[in-house]
Amino acid sequence: MKLVSVVIPCYNYGWLLPETLDSLLAQTYPHWECLIVDDGSTDTSKAVAEEYQQRDARFCYVYQANAGMSAARNHGLRLACGEYLQFLDADDLLAPRKLETQVAFLEAHPTVDLVYGDMRYFQHGSPQVLSRSGDMLDQRWMAEVHGQGEAMVNVLVEKSIMVVNAPLLRATLAKRVGPFSEDLRSVEDWEFWIRCALAGARFHYDNTPDAWAIVRVHPTSTSQNLLRMHTSEVAMRRRLATTLAAAGAQVASRINAAAINDNQFYVAMYNMKNGSILTGIKGYVRLAYTTKRYGYYLKSIPYWLKHRLFGAAAQPQ
Incomplete structure:
Protein backbone atom coordinates (compact mmCIF):
# COMPACT_ATOMS: atom_id res chain seq x y z
CA MET A 1 0.00 0.00 0.00
CA LYS A 2 1.28 3.47 -0.89
CA LEU A 3 2.20 5.74 2.02
CA VAL A 4 0.23 8.98 2.46
CA SER A 5 1.98 11.84 4.27
CA VAL A 6 -0.50 14.04 6.13
CA VAL A 7 0.95 17.47 6.98
CA ILE A 8 -0.74 19.40 9.80
CA PRO A 9 0.55 22.87 10.72
CA CYS A 10 -0.59 23.84 14.20
CA TYR A 11 -0.47 27.17 16.02
CA ASN A 12 -2.31 27.35 19.35
CA TYR A 13 -5.00 24.91 18.26
CA GLY A 14 -4.45 22.41 21.05
CA TRP A 15 -8.12 22.72 21.98
CA LEU A 16 -9.18 21.49 18.51
CA LEU A 17 -6.27 19.24 17.53
CA PRO A 18 -7.68 16.04 19.14
CA GLU A 19 -10.72 16.03 16.83
CA THR A 20 -8.48 16.52 13.81
CA LEU A 21 -6.16 13.67 14.81
CA ASP A 22 -9.12 11.45 15.65
CA SER A 23 -10.38 11.92 12.09
CA LEU A 24 -7.09 10.44 10.92
CA LEU A 25 -7.36 7.50 13.30
CA ALA A 26 -10.82 6.88 11.85
CA GLN A 27 -9.48 6.59 8.27
CA THR A 28 -10.20 3.27 6.57
CA TYR A 29 -6.87 3.60 4.74
CA PRO A 30 -4.25 2.68 7.35
CA HIS A 31 -0.97 3.39 5.55
CA TRP A 32 -0.31 6.99 6.49
CA GLU A 33 2.11 9.10 8.48
CA CYS A 34 1.06 12.34 10.14
CA LEU A 35 3.53 15.18 10.57
CA ILE A 36 2.23 17.62 13.19
CA VAL A 37 4.31 20.77 12.82
CA ASP A 38 3.95 22.99 15.87
CA ASP A 39 4.53 26.57 14.71
CA GLY A 40 5.67 27.97 18.07
CA SER A 41 2.44 27.30 19.97
CA THR A 42 2.15 28.51 23.56
CA ASP A 43 -0.92 26.45 24.47
CA THR A 44 -1.46 22.70 24.90
CA SER A 45 -0.60 21.79 21.29
CA LYS A 46 2.68 20.11 22.24
CA ALA A 47 1.12 18.01 24.99
CA VAL A 48 -1.78 16.92 22.78
CA ALA A 49 0.45 16.01 19.83
CA GLU A 50 2.92 14.10 21.99
CA GLU A 51 0.08 12.14 23.60
CA TYR A 52 -1.10 10.99 20.16
CA GLN A 53 2.47 10.24 19.14
CA GLN A 54 2.80 7.91 22.12
CA ARG A 55 -0.51 6.24 21.28
CA ASP A 56 0.22 5.65 17.59
CA ALA A 57 3.66 5.60 15.92
CA ARG A 58 2.17 6.99 12.71
CA PHE A 59 2.04 10.43 14.37
CA CYS A 60 5.22 12.50 14.43
CA TYR A 61 5.42 15.76 16.39
CA VAL A 62 7.97 18.41 15.38
CA TYR A 63 8.44 21.93 16.70
CA GLN A 64 9.60 25.11 15.00
CA ALA A 65 9.83 28.72 16.10
CA ASN A 66 6.80 30.67 14.93
CA ALA A 67 7.17 31.38 11.21
CA GLY A 68 3.64 31.04 9.81
CA MET A 69 1.47 28.33 8.33
CA SER A 70 3.33 28.15 5.01
CA ALA A 71 6.66 27.66 6.76
CA ALA A 72 5.11 24.92 8.91
CA ARG A 73 3.71 23.15 5.85
CA ASN A 74 7.11 23.40 4.14
CA HIS A 75 8.76 21.93 7.23
CA GLY A 76 6.36 19.01 7.03
CA LEU A 77 6.99 18.59 3.29
CA ARG A 78 10.73 18.32 3.89
CA LEU A 79 10.12 15.47 6.35
CA ALA A 80 7.41 13.68 4.36
CA CYS A 81 8.19 10.20 3.07
CA GLY A 82 4.90 9.36 1.35
CA GLU A 83 4.12 9.00 -2.34
CA TYR A 84 0.94 11.00 -1.76
CA LEU A 85 0.36 14.21 0.19
CA GLN A 86 -2.66 15.27 2.21
CA PHE A 87 -2.72 18.77 3.70
CA LEU A 88 -4.88 19.21 6.79
CA ASP A 89 -5.28 22.22 9.07
CA ALA A 90 -5.31 21.63 12.81
CA ASP A 91 -8.98 22.57 13.16
CA ASP A 92 -10.39 20.60 10.22
CA LEU A 93 -11.37 16.98 9.52
CA LEU A 94 -11.44 14.31 6.82
CA ALA A 95 -14.32 11.98 5.96
CA PRO A 96 -13.42 8.43 7.11
CA ARG A 97 -12.88 7.04 3.60
CA LYS A 98 -11.19 10.08 2.06
CA LEU A 99 -7.67 8.68 1.89
CA GLU A 100 -8.85 5.25 0.74
CA THR A 101 -11.04 6.73 -2.00
CA GLN A 102 -8.52 9.20 -3.37
CA VAL A 103 -5.52 6.87 -3.19
CA ALA A 104 -7.51 4.32 -5.20
CA PHE A 105 -8.37 7.01 -7.77
CA LEU A 106 -4.76 8.11 -8.25
CA GLU A 107 -3.59 4.51 -8.44
CA ALA A 108 -6.15 3.85 -11.19
CA HIS A 109 -5.37 7.10 -13.08
CA PRO A 110 -1.59 7.50 -13.33
CA THR A 111 -1.82 10.62 -15.52
CA VAL A 112 -3.72 12.57 -12.85
CA ASP A 113 -1.48 14.56 -10.49
CA LEU A 114 -4.12 15.83 -8.08
CA VAL A 115 -7.62 14.62 -7.25
CA TYR A 116 -10.01 16.65 -5.13
CA GLY A 117 -13.54 16.13 -3.90
CA ASP A 118 -16.34 18.14 -2.38
CA MET A 119 -16.34 19.63 1.08
CA ARG A 120 -18.69 20.57 3.90
CA TYR A 121 -18.50 23.24 6.59
CA PHE A 122 -19.74 22.84 10.14
CA GLN A 123 -19.96 25.37 12.94
CA HIS A 124 -17.88 24.60 15.99
CA GLY A 125 -20.09 22.81 18.48
CA SER A 126 -22.57 21.62 15.84
CA PRO A 127 -20.78 18.92 13.82
CA GLN A 128 -24.05 17.28 12.79
CA VAL A 129 -25.13 20.31 10.67
CA LEU A 130 -23.18 20.48 7.40
CA SER A 131 -23.20 23.15 4.70
CA ARG A 132 -21.48 23.70 1.37
CA SER A 133 -20.72 27.32 2.34
CA GLY A 134 -19.14 28.89 5.39
CA ASP A 135 -22.18 31.07 6.05
CA MET A 136 -24.11 27.81 6.61
CA LEU A 137 -26.61 28.69 3.85
CA ASP A 138 -25.54 25.61 1.86
CA GLN A 139 -24.53 27.54 -1.26
CA ARG A 140 -22.10 25.69 -3.53
CA TRP A 141 -18.92 27.60 -4.38
CA MET A 142 -16.36 24.92 -5.24
CA ALA A 143 -15.72 24.42 -8.94
CA GLU A 144 -15.97 20.91 -10.39
CA VAL A 145 -13.24 20.99 -13.00
CA HIS A 146 -10.88 18.57 -14.70
CA GLY A 147 -7.89 19.04 -16.94
CA GLN A 148 -4.54 20.74 -17.31
CA GLY A 149 -2.84 23.52 -19.23
CA GLU A 150 -4.19 26.94 -20.10
CA ALA A 151 -7.83 26.13 -19.35
CA MET A 152 -6.93 24.97 -15.84
CA VAL A 153 -4.74 28.02 -15.25
CA ASN A 154 -7.59 30.34 -16.27
CA VAL A 155 -10.03 28.65 -13.88
CA LEU A 156 -7.64 28.83 -10.94
CA VAL A 157 -6.60 32.42 -11.59
CA GLU A 158 -10.24 33.47 -11.65
CA LYS A 159 -11.02 32.00 -8.22
CA SER A 160 -9.99 29.45 -5.64
CA ILE A 161 -11.62 26.13 -6.43
CA MET A 162 -11.09 24.15 -3.23
CA VAL A 163 -10.15 24.17 0.43
CA VAL A 164 -6.68 23.02 1.41
CA ASN A 165 -7.75 19.61 2.74
CA ALA A 166 -9.85 18.72 -0.33
CA PRO A 167 -7.13 17.32 -2.61
CA LEU A 168 -4.76 14.37 -2.48
CA LEU A 169 -1.72 14.93 -4.66
CA ARG A 170 1.36 13.10 -5.74
CA ALA A 171 4.50 14.03 -3.82
CA THR A 172 6.33 14.34 -7.14
CA LEU A 173 4.06 17.27 -8.04
CA ALA A 174 4.99 19.17 -4.87
CA LYS A 175 8.68 18.60 -5.58
CA ARG A 176 8.19 19.92 -9.12
CA VAL A 177 6.28 23.01 -8.01
CA GLY A 178 8.36 23.96 -4.98
CA PRO A 179 7.38 25.04 -1.46
CA PHE A 180 4.50 27.17 -0.26
CA SER A 181 5.21 30.91 -0.38
CA GLU A 182 6.14 31.80 3.19
CA ASP A 183 5.57 35.54 2.79
CA LEU A 184 1.85 34.92 2.22
CA ARG A 185 -0.08 34.61 5.48
CA SER A 186 -3.36 33.79 3.72
CA VAL A 187 -4.46 32.31 0.34
CA GLU A 188 -1.08 30.54 0.25
CA ASP A 189 -2.73 27.26 -0.70
CA TRP A 190 -4.56 28.91 -3.62
CA GLU A 191 -1.28 30.34 -4.90
CA PHE A 192 0.24 26.85 -4.62
CA TRP A 193 -2.55 25.31 -6.75
CA ILE A 194 -2.05 28.01 -9.40
CA ARG A 195 1.64 27.13 -9.59
CA CYS A 196 0.66 23.47 -9.91
CA ALA A 197 -1.50 24.34 -12.92
CA LEU A 198 1.25 26.47 -14.44
CA ALA A 199 3.58 23.47 -14.06
CA GLY A 200 1.22 21.39 -16.19
CA ALA A 201 -0.41 19.37 -13.41
CA ARG A 202 -3.54 17.44 -14.34
CA PHE A 203 -6.43 18.09 -11.92
CA HIS A 204 -9.49 15.90 -11.47
CA TYR A 205 -12.69 16.43 -9.48
CA ASP A 206 -14.17 13.22 -8.04
CA ASN A 207 -17.72 13.65 -6.77
CA THR A 208 -18.17 11.17 -3.97
CA PRO A 209 -19.22 11.90 -0.37
CA ASP A 210 -16.63 9.36 0.78
CA ALA A 211 -13.91 11.87 -0.08
CA TRP A 212 -15.34 14.96 1.59
CA ALA A 213 -13.08 17.50 3.26
CA ILE A 214 -14.69 18.80 6.46
CA VAL A 215 -13.99 22.42 7.49
CA ARG A 216 -14.74 23.91 10.89
CA VAL A 217 -16.13 27.45 11.13
CA HIS A 218 -15.18 29.27 14.33
CA PRO A 219 -14.24 32.85 15.31
CA THR A 220 -10.46 32.30 15.17
CA SER A 221 -10.31 30.54 11.79
CA THR A 222 -8.26 32.39 9.16
CA SER A 223 -11.12 32.31 6.65
CA GLN A 224 -13.16 34.58 8.95
CA ASN A 225 -10.74 37.50 8.47
CA LEU A 226 -11.92 38.90 5.14
Whole structure:
Protein backbone atom coordinates (compact mmCIF):
# COMPACT_ATOMS: atom_id res chain seq x y z
CA MET A 1 0.00 0.00 0.00
CA LYS A 2 1.28 3.47 -0.89
CA LEU A 3 2.20 5.74 2.02
CA VAL A 4 0.23 8.98 2.46
CA SER A 5 1.98 11.84 4.27
CA VAL A 6 -0.50 14.04 6.13
CA VAL A 7 0.95 17.47 6.98
CA ILE A 8 -0.74 19.40 9.80
CA PRO A 9 0.55 22.87 10.72
CA CYS A 10 -0.59 23.84 14.20
CA TYR A 11 -0.47 27.17 16.02
CA ASN A 12 -2.31 27.35 19.35
CA TYR A 13 -5.00 24.91 18.26
CA GLY A 14 -4.45 22.41 21.05
CA TRP A 15 -8.12 22.72 21.98
CA LEU A 16 -9.18 21.49 18.51
CA LEU A 17 -6.27 19.24 17.53
CA PRO A 18 -7.68 16.04 19.14
CA GLU A 19 -10.72 16.03 16.83
CA THR A 20 -8.48 16.52 13.81
CA LEU A 21 -6.16 13.67 14.81
CA ASP A 22 -9.12 11.45 15.65
CA SER A 23 -10.38 11.92 12.09
CA LEU A 24 -7.09 10.44 10.92
CA LEU A 25 -7.36 7.50 13.30
CA ALA A 26 -10.82 6.88 11.85
CA GLN A 27 -9.48 6.59 8.27
CA THR A 28 -10.20 3.27 6.57
CA TYR A 29 -6.87 3.60 4.74
CA PRO A 30 -4.25 2.68 7.35
CA HIS A 31 -0.97 3.39 5.55
CA TRP A 32 -0.31 6.99 6.49
CA GLU A 33 2.11 9.10 8.48
CA CYS A 34 1.06 12.34 10.14
CA LEU A 35 3.53 15.18 10.57
CA ILE A 36 2.23 17.62 13.19
CA VAL A 37 4.31 20.77 12.82
CA ASP A 38 3.95 22.99 15.87
CA ASP A 39 4.53 26.57 14.71
CA GLY A 40 5.67 27.97 18.07
CA SER A 41 2.44 27.30 19.97
CA THR A 42 2.15 28.51 23.56
CA ASP A 43 -0.92 26.45 24.47
CA THR A 44 -1.46 22.70 24.90
CA SER A 45 -0.60 21.79 21.29
CA LYS A 46 2.68 20.11 22.24
CA ALA A 47 1.12 18.01 24.99
CA VAL A 48 -1.78 16.92 22.78
CA ALA A 49 0.45 16.01 19.83
CA GLU A 50 2.92 14.10 21.99
CA GLU A 51 0.08 12.14 23.60
CA TYR A 52 -1.10 10.99 20.16
CA GLN A 53 2.47 10.24 19.14
CA GLN A 54 2.80 7.91 22.12
CA ARG A 55 -0.51 6.24 21.28
CA ASP A 56 0.22 5.65 17.59
CA ALA A 57 3.66 5.60 15.92
CA ARG A 58 2.17 6.99 12.71
CA PHE A 59 2.04 10.43 14.37
CA CYS A 60 5.22 12.50 14.43
CA TYR A 61 5.42 15.76 16.39
CA VAL A 62 7.97 18.41 15.38
CA TYR A 63 8.44 21.93 16.70
CA GLN A 64 9.60 25.11 15.00
CA ALA A 65 9.83 28.72 16.10
CA ASN A 66 6.80 30.67 14.93
CA ALA A 67 7.17 31.38 11.21
CA GLY A 68 3.64 31.04 9.81
CA MET A 69 1.47 28.33 8.33
CA SER A 70 3.33 28.15 5.01
CA ALA A 71 6.66 27.66 6.76
CA ALA A 72 5.11 24.92 8.91
CA ARG A 73 3.71 23.15 5.85
CA ASN A 74 7.11 23.40 4.14
CA HIS A 75 8.76 21.93 7.23
CA GLY A 76 6.36 19.01 7.03
CA LEU A 77 6.99 18.59 3.29
CA ARG A 78 10.73 18.32 3.89
CA LEU A 79 10.12 15.47 6.35
CA ALA A 80 7.41 13.68 4.36
CA CYS A 81 8.19 10.20 3.07
CA GLY A 82 4.90 9.36 1.35
CA GLU A 83 4.12 9.00 -2.34
CA TYR A 84 0.94 11.00 -1.76
CA LEU A 85 0.36 14.21 0.19
CA GLN A 86 -2.66 15.27 2.21
CA PHE A 87 -2.72 18.77 3.70
CA LEU A 88 -4.88 19.21 6.79
CA ASP A 89 -5.28 22.22 9.07
CA ALA A 90 -5.31 21.63 12.81
CA ASP A 91 -8.98 22.57 13.16
CA ASP A 92 -10.39 20.60 10.22
CA LEU A 93 -11.37 16.98 9.52
CA LEU A 94 -11.44 14.31 6.82
CA ALA A 95 -14.32 11.98 5.96
CA PRO A 96 -13.42 8.43 7.11
CA ARG A 97 -12.88 7.04 3.60
CA LYS A 98 -11.19 10.08 2.06
CA LEU A 99 -7.67 8.68 1.89
CA GLU A 100 -8.85 5.25 0.74
CA THR A 101 -11.04 6.73 -2.00
CA GLN A 102 -8.52 9.20 -3.37
CA VAL A 103 -5.52 6.87 -3.19
CA ALA A 104 -7.51 4.32 -5.20
CA PHE A 105 -8.37 7.01 -7.77
CA LEU A 106 -4.76 8.11 -8.25
CA GLU A 107 -3.59 4.51 -8.44
CA ALA A 108 -6.15 3.85 -11.19
CA HIS A 109 -5.37 7.10 -13.08
CA PRO A 110 -1.59 7.50 -13.33
CA THR A 111 -1.82 10.62 -15.52
CA VAL A 112 -3.72 12.57 -12.85
CA ASP A 113 -1.48 14.56 -10.49
CA LEU A 114 -4.12 15.83 -8.08
CA VAL A 115 -7.62 14.62 -7.25
CA TYR A 116 -10.01 16.65 -5.13
CA GLY A 117 -13.54 16.13 -3.90
CA ASP A 118 -16.34 18.14 -2.38
CA MET A 119 -16.34 19.63 1.08
CA ARG A 120 -18.69 20.57 3.90
CA TYR A 121 -18.50 23.24 6.59
CA PHE A 122 -19.74 22.84 10.14
CA GLN A 123 -19.96 25.37 12.94
CA HIS A 124 -17.88 24.60 15.99
CA GLY A 125 -20.09 22.81 18.48
CA SER A 126 -22.57 21.62 15.84
CA PRO A 127 -20.78 18.92 13.82
CA GLN A 128 -24.05 17.28 12.79
CA VAL A 129 -25.13 20.31 10.67
CA LEU A 130 -23.18 20.48 7.40
CA SER A 131 -23.20 23.15 4.70
CA ARG A 132 -21.48 23.70 1.37
CA SER A 133 -20.72 27.32 2.34
CA GLY A 134 -19.14 28.89 5.39
CA ASP A 135 -22.18 31.07 6.05
CA MET A 136 -24.11 27.81 6.61
CA LEU A 137 -26.61 28.69 3.85
CA ASP A 138 -25.54 25.61 1.86
CA GLN A 139 -24.53 27.54 -1.26
CA ARG A 140 -22.10 25.69 -3.53
CA TRP A 141 -18.92 27.60 -4.38
CA MET A 142 -16.36 24.92 -5.24
CA ALA A 143 -15.72 24.42 -8.94
CA GLU A 144 -15.97 20.91 -10.39
CA VAL A 145 -13.24 20.99 -13.00
CA HIS A 146 -10.88 18.57 -14.70
CA GLY A 147 -7.89 19.04 -16.94
CA GLN A 148 -4.54 20.74 -17.31
CA GLY A 149 -2.84 23.52 -19.23
CA GLU A 150 -4.19 26.94 -20.10
CA ALA A 151 -7.83 26.13 -19.35
CA MET A 152 -6.93 24.97 -15.84
CA VAL A 153 -4.74 28.02 -15.25
CA ASN A 154 -7.59 30.34 -16.27
CA VAL A 155 -10.03 28.65 -13.88
CA LEU A 156 -7.64 28.83 -10.94
CA VAL A 157 -6.60 32.42 -11.59
CA GLU A 158 -10.24 33.47 -11.65
CA LYS A 159 -11.02 32.00 -8.22
CA SER A 160 -9.99 29.45 -5.64
CA ILE A 161 -11.62 26.13 -6.43
CA MET A 162 -11.09 24.15 -3.23
CA VAL A 163 -10.15 24.17 0.43
CA VAL A 164 -6.68 23.02 1.41
CA ASN A 165 -7.75 19.61 2.74
CA ALA A 166 -9.85 18.72 -0.33
CA PRO A 167 -7.13 17.32 -2.61
CA LEU A 168 -4.76 14.37 -2.48
CA LEU A 169 -1.72 14.93 -4.66
CA ARG A 170 1.36 13.10 -5.74
CA ALA A 171 4.50 14.03 -3.82
CA THR A 172 6.33 14.34 -7.14
CA LEU A 173 4.06 17.27 -8.04
CA ALA A 174 4.99 19.17 -4.87
CA LYS A 175 8.68 18.60 -5.58
CA ARG A 176 8.19 19.92 -9.12
CA VAL A 177 6.28 23.01 -8.01
CA GLY A 178 8.36 23.96 -4.98
CA PRO A 179 7.38 25.04 -1.46
CA PHE A 180 4.50 27.17 -0.26
CA SER A 181 5.21 30.91 -0.38
CA GLU A 182 6.14 31.80 3.19
CA ASP A 183 5.57 35.54 2.79
CA LEU A 184 1.85 34.92 2.22
CA ARG A 185 -0.08 34.61 5.48
CA SER A 186 -3.36 33.79 3.72
CA VAL A 187 -4.46 32.31 0.34
CA GLU A 188 -1.08 30.54 0.25
CA ASP A 189 -2.73 27.26 -0.70
CA TRP A 190 -4.56 28.91 -3.62
CA GLU A 191 -1.28 30.34 -4.90
CA PHE A 192 0.24 26.85 -4.62
CA TRP A 193 -2.55 25.31 -6.75
CA ILE A 194 -2.05 28.01 -9.40
CA ARG A 195 1.64 27.13 -9.59
CA CYS A 196 0.66 23.47 -9.91
CA ALA A 197 -1.50 24.34 -12.92
CA LEU A 198 1.25 26.47 -14.44
CA ALA A 199 3.58 23.47 -14.06
CA GLY A 200 1.22 21.39 -16.19
CA ALA A 201 -0.41 19.37 -13.41
CA ARG A 202 -3.54 17.44 -14.34
CA PHE A 203 -6.43 18.09 -11.92
CA HIS A 204 -9.49 15.90 -11.47
CA TYR A 205 -12.69 16.43 -9.48
CA ASP A 206 -14.17 13.22 -8.04
CA ASN A 207 -17.72 13.65 -6.77
CA THR A 208 -18.17 11.17 -3.97
CA PRO A 209 -19.22 11.90 -0.37
CA ASP A 210 -16.63 9.36 0.78
CA ALA A 211 -13.91 11.87 -0.08
CA TRP A 212 -15.34 14.96 1.59
CA ALA A 213 -13.08 17.50 3.26
CA ILE A 214 -14.69 18.80 6.46
CA VAL A 215 -13.99 22.42 7.49
CA ARG A 216 -14.74 23.91 10.89
CA VAL A 217 -16.13 27.45 11.13
CA HIS A 218 -15.18 29.27 14.33
CA PRO A 219 -14.24 32.85 15.31
CA THR A 220 -10.46 32.30 15.17
CA SER A 221 -10.31 30.54 11.79
CA THR A 222 -8.26 32.39 9.16
CA SER A 223 -11.12 32.31 6.65
CA GLN A 224 -13.16 34.58 8.95
CA ASN A 225 -10.74 37.50 8.47
CA LEU A 226 -11.92 38.90 5.14
CA LEU A 227 -9.64 41.97 5.16
CA ARG A 228 -6.58 39.79 5.67
CA MET A 229 -7.66 37.49 2.85
CA HIS A 230 -8.30 40.34 0.40
CA THR A 231 -4.98 42.00 1.29
CA SER A 232 -3.10 38.74 0.84
CA GLU A 233 -4.89 38.10 -2.45
CA VAL A 234 -3.71 41.46 -3.79
CA ALA A 235 -0.12 40.62 -2.82
CA MET A 236 -0.40 37.17 -4.37
CA ARG A 237 -1.92 38.46 -7.59
CA ARG A 238 0.67 41.22 -8.05
CA ARG A 239 3.39 38.60 -7.92
CA LEU A 240 1.36 36.33 -10.19
CA ALA A 241 1.05 39.06 -12.81
CA THR A 242 4.76 38.79 -13.63
CA THR A 243 4.60 35.00 -13.83
CA LEU A 244 1.57 35.01 -16.14
CA ALA A 245 3.11 37.63 -18.41
CA ALA A 246 6.30 35.57 -18.71
CA ALA A 247 4.23 32.51 -19.56
CA GLY A 248 2.32 34.38 -22.26
CA ALA A 249 -0.99 33.64 -20.49
CA GLN A 250 -2.96 36.55 -21.89
CA VAL A 251 -6.45 35.48 -20.78
CA ALA A 252 -5.27 34.64 -17.28
CA SER A 253 -3.41 37.97 -17.13
CA ARG A 254 -6.61 39.90 -17.90
CA ILE A 255 -8.54 37.90 -15.29
CA ASN A 256 -5.81 38.57 -12.75
CA ALA A 257 -5.66 42.31 -13.44
CA ALA A 258 -9.43 42.68 -12.97
CA ALA A 259 -9.30 40.70 -9.75
CA ILE A 260 -6.52 42.91 -8.37
CA ASN A 261 -8.74 45.96 -8.88
CA ASP A 262 -11.72 44.24 -7.25
CA ASN A 263 -9.71 43.31 -4.18
CA GLN A 264 -8.05 46.72 -3.94
CA PHE A 265 -11.51 48.28 -4.02
CA TYR A 266 -12.63 46.12 -1.09
CA VAL A 267 -9.50 46.94 0.92
CA ALA A 268 -9.81 50.68 0.22
CA MET A 269 -13.50 50.69 1.16
CA TYR A 270 -12.84 48.71 4.35
CA ASN A 271 -10.13 51.14 5.43
CA MET A 272 -12.33 54.17 4.74
CA LYS A 273 -15.12 52.59 6.82
CA ASN A 274 -13.21 50.91 9.63
CA GLY A 275 -9.44 51.21 9.32
CA SER A 276 -6.89 53.82 8.28
CA ILE A 277 -8.52 56.65 6.35
CA LEU A 278 -5.16 57.62 4.82
CA THR A 279 -4.63 54.04 3.60
CA GLY A 280 -8.14 54.05 2.15
CA ILE A 281 -7.54 57.32 0.30
CA LYS A 282 -4.27 55.99 -1.12
CA GLY A 283 -6.10 52.87 -2.25
CA TYR A 284 -8.76 54.81 -4.14
CA VAL A 285 -6.14 57.09 -5.73
CA ARG A 286 -4.16 54.03 -6.86
CA LEU A 287 -7.29 52.50 -8.36
CA ALA A 288 -8.14 55.72 -10.18
CA TYR A 289 -4.65 55.92 -11.65
CA THR A 290 -4.52 52.22 -12.62
CA THR A 291 -7.96 52.02 -14.22
CA LYS A 292 -8.16 55.62 -15.50
CA ARG A 293 -11.66 55.78 -13.96
CA TYR A 294 -10.82 58.94 -12.05
CA GLY A 295 -14.35 60.18 -11.55
CA TYR A 296 -15.70 56.88 -10.21
CA TYR A 297 -12.99 56.17 -7.66
CA LEU A 298 -12.09 59.71 -6.58
CA LYS A 299 -15.74 60.51 -5.85
CA SER A 300 -15.73 57.59 -3.41
CA ILE A 301 -13.26 59.41 -1.15
CA PRO A 302 -15.53 62.29 -0.03
CA TYR A 303 -18.48 59.89 0.19
CA TRP A 304 -16.71 57.58 2.64
CA LEU A 305 -15.19 60.49 4.56
CA LYS A 306 -18.70 61.75 5.16
CA HIS A 307 -19.87 58.25 6.05
CA ARG A 308 -16.98 57.77 8.50
CA LEU A 309 -17.06 61.17 10.13
CA PHE A 310 -20.77 61.86 10.22
CA GLY A 311 -22.37 58.43 10.06
CA ALA A 312 -24.03 58.83 6.65
CA ALA A 313 -26.23 55.79 5.97
CA ALA A 314 -26.25 55.80 2.18
CA GLN A 315 -24.25 53.20 0.28
CA PRO A 316 -22.05 54.02 -2.73
CA GLN A 317 -23.55 53.63 -6.15
